Amino acid sequence: MNAFDDPELQELADRLASPDPGLRRVAVLDLVDCPEPEAVTLLIQALRDPDPQVRQEAAKVVDEFESEDMADALIAALNDSDEVVRNAAAHALSDLKDPAAAKPLLAALEESRDPFVVAGILRALKSLREPAAREPALARLNAADPGVRREAVGLLGWLKEESNLPALIDRARDDDDAEVRRAAVGALVYAEPASVAEALRYVVGDPHWQVRAEAMNSIGKLHHQDSLPLLIEATRDNTWQVREKAADAIGKLGRVEGIPALGECSRDAMSNLRKAAIGALGAIAHEQCRPYIQTALDDPDPDVRKLARWAQSKLSAA
Incomplete structure (x- = not known):
């Protein structure tokens, strides 16, 4: 019995059920050209395929589809046993830019304790500029993992709220990770120059050259005379x-x-x-x-x- 009325979709479903992972990988690529909305169901199936290479291909083509269900599948893929799949899912989440994805992303952020997953969700929320993400991001500025702190800083910068400045300035001056400090300095460019002048003067003397370079860049963007x-x-x-x-x-x-x-x-x-x-x-x-x-x-x-x-x-x- 066929699961789909559309013959093209059914043919793709049959190939995705093949015991040959090579055929399944090609079927994933062909899904991109399928105009039927039900193709999303098959792509989500491919994201859960037992073969990591099939899952990799599925994660790479996600941005061709628009569906709230896709966010849930990608969040699940952040926990994949294969590193390439996890990285592809994190990248796809950040490119999703679907406002409907905010709710499942926030729910997953609340539940997750894995630093990679948390960082990937924060990165995805940044592109959405979701105001409800402010408090969860602030809470993760003191996370043990620097990758999580870096993504939290980036999200707060994109929200462009004046009330976030003290926390960003604190990270720019005092975080023990140079990449977090650099990201925080870059995030300050939405502020009024006078609000961040002291912090910029301080980080000009940072021991890491990338932080100093970012400070120069921010001063230029702010036109801080x-x-x-x-x-x-x-x-x-x-x-x-x-x-x-x-x-x-x-x-x-x-x-x-x-x-x-x-x-x-x-x-x-x-x-x-x-x-x-x-x-x-x-x-x-x-x-x-x-x-x-x-x-x-x-x-x-x-x-x-x-x-x-x-x-x-x-x-x-x-």
């Missing part, structure tokens, strides 16, 4: 990536006081930093930028020369 001296100082950081982000931020502030520091960066041995400096000088487009831009027209890196020509056109138009 009072931080210009910090940015100028950061153009002498011992890590070129920090110097690069500082140069970008100075360009965003558009202040002529930053031109000499950018000029120094435009002569750096690292071409990525020279590009950032010339781009910033073009953004400022002040006459004092001209000598550095002129020199960069003969730079050995073609990308730097291209940017220099653009910066020169900005000067001409100013």
Whole structure:
């Protein structure tokens, strides 16, 4: 007896019931082209297949389907015995972006104690910007697992609520994991500059270069003018990536006081930093930028020369 009236769907169901896992994997891929709503039922079946490679394929194509039931199946897949399946399910959950998924995600978050599962659910809730996720995220800022704290920080940043700032600032300054601090610094960019200025000044001295670089990036995005001296100082950081982000931020502030520091960066041995400096000088487009831009027209890196020509056109138009 056939389970489906549609012949194409029934043929796919038969292949997914085959003892050959290779046929089942191909059937999963063919499900994507099936227009029938009932195809979701078969995809959920594939997510529970005994063969991990079939489950992997199913998790990878989930974003082609729209169904509240899919969230439940993916949450279950976060507990899969196969690491590739777990990672694929976590990625698919974050791409689901279905508001109807918020309720099962929150319910699963309440029940789960596995750090990987919790982190995956928080990541999925972030893309939904679900206000009800605020309290669960705040509660997990002190989780033992840094991956959970990092995802909680990211979710709180996306919610863009003023009341979340103290908790984010605390993580940016004092978390013992550099990746959590970096994520918290990046999450502060929705705030009024004055609200986070002190925290940004503090993390500019963070021992980890990625946190310092993120601080430069956040200062630039916030256009925090009072931080210009910090940015100028950061153009002498011992890590070129920090110097690069500082140069970008100075360009965003558009202040002529930053031109000499950018000029120094435009002569750096690292071409990525020279590009950032010339781009910033073009953004400022002040006459004092001209000598550095002129020199960069003969730079050995073609990308730097291209940017220099653009910066020169900005000067001409100013």
